[in-house]
Amino acid sequence: MAILTKGPRGTQDVLPAQSYKWQYLEKKVMEIAGLYGFREIRVPTFEHTELFNRSVGDTTDVVQKEMYTFEDKGGRSITLRPEGTAGTLRSAIEHGLLGDALPVKAAYLLSAFRYEKPQAGRLREFHQFGVEMLGSPAAASDAEVISMVFHMFRELGIEAQLELNSIGCPTCRARYQKALHDHFAARREELCDTCKDRLERNPMRLLDCKSPICQQIGEGAPMMLDFLCEECTDHFTQVKARLDAMGIPYVINPKIVRGLDYYTKTVFEFVTDKIGAQSTICAGGRYDGLIEQLGGPSLPGIGFAMGLERILMTMEACGSPFPGQPECMAFIGSMGDAAGAKAAQLVTQLRDEGFWAECDTMGRSVKAQMKFANKLGARFSAIIGDSELEAGTVKLKKMDDGTVTEIRLNADPSEPDSLVQAIYASRLEDVAGALKDE
Ligand SMILES: [Zn+2]
């Protein structure tokens, strides 16, 4: 019955002890996005298959090989989203957001699905953070979106290099596609089977091929940057000038073509060598014809997405801090029913104050309770038994240095015990001590 106790290939669980890292990352990127005016959008996990065929592109690997597509009980073709842009644009069009104040700025955190060969940091269900900035044709918006990623990576302690390219507009790209086609067609017989097939439909895709022979033939291929029309050249010049003005370092990489069909003009990637050979951890670009292609108004757009699994791997590799790991403040152990009830009162008071507090819920011996308190890493512990109840006091132990404070237990449950105050006082001492040490 291993099928019951092992998740499907290419999926990953985030376990309770690790989830604070995800929470920190998700909160941080959304917070920074908020500083740039991006607000969260939530879109469905599945859409009509046609939406992805139209947007991601019929000739891409994603659409041809990797989508989770099925027929629902109503006979519609449905696809689990392989990325976040298509659904976001569909939503913006459907709800008339593009007829309002422009630009529209939307950010998302979502899971996406691609049937790929699973490998480190590449799963079949993966998670993305991304943004879409809709309505602005100006280079200023390209620079704003890119600078936001730069800001995020700085805050997250991620070391990555920005690589920039322009892949032109439909006008100048047609000339380029022709030149590229001629370049590869000259050695058609040597190309891999996939590329023989792709050559006529989308020659730019050949530049992405991982086969050594295709890469070798691609070495001397013409570069898009040499084919840009005047408008695209101007746009690219302005993007670079704006980034320079903002002090954002970049390199031009004429080989970035991006795997999806919808990009125009600016494309960019953030690349790191921290998780193995050159890995892309954020990718994006401009998609000026896409909104119209999806049935919306003729408006430009730009966006990016980053894979959160890979971002987390990079943060670990860079030794980035992950603040916000939950800390158990106190374990209040007990012996006997009456003491157990008192312990429950005390942890309730602590929880009301916003502290993580625990009491025994397992009917364990005192020794086993203390062992568990250690395992939790509780900062304080106390054990209540009959004698403590009788005396009306209990010893609160600070676990790291063994300091003991005597706490008064109130007979009247409506009056707060002095436990909360004692913990606050001890925490204050810690802070004061830390300040003195500095
Ligand atoms: Zn152009």
Ligand SMILES: [Zn+2]
């Ligand atoms: Zn190939």
